[in-house]
Amino acid sequence: MELSIGEMALIAIAIVVLFGPDKLPQIARDLGSGVRKMRGAVEDIKTEILKETDNPVSDIKREIEKVKDAAKDYNPMNDFNKDLIADPSHTIASNTEPAVVVKPSEDEHYEGPVSR
Template sequence: MYLFISGAEIFVILVIVVMLFGADKLPEIARGLGKGMRQIKDATNDIKREIKNSAEKHDIDIDIANNVKKEINKVKDNIGDFTDPVSKVKDNILDDITGPIKRNK
């Protein structure tokens, strides 16, 4: 499955393309699509390169997302250090409260 399209759907699309344009035009259409995809890829790579160069020129950290993820994970770990003892105390209190109730049943 490619691009959320099954093999049968791709086959139907190919049959329609052959019926509309003819078998002799398929290589030309494929070349045009290939050129278009290459131009899009080159344009996106150029944009990425310009952003990276501009960020380096102005001393901007381009790995902000990775740094934010690291900080979030540190905070999660620190919160876990605080909440684990509280959870244990809560569990002990609940056991003490529900213990006599369970014994009476």
């Protein structure tokens, strides 16, 4: 809510007319005290809301950190290397025949990249 200077002047004149110039300092003090109390209440509510919503988030963050730590320690190549060292006769290509590599220039069915 934004007030222009003219609106603030009109409100000030109305307050002076209604309450008189001698009560104006007391009204300003009371108004300032009320605004401070409202700000404090809003801050208290904000911190309570953050506390309540922070608990599930912090639990999730802790679980994510646990998974990250477990992932750092896990290396699938270690298991592969251990298996390979334990049985050196077992290789990946031992059960299959070597693949024949045909160059694209020698392949009759190779059409090359298609431009559209």
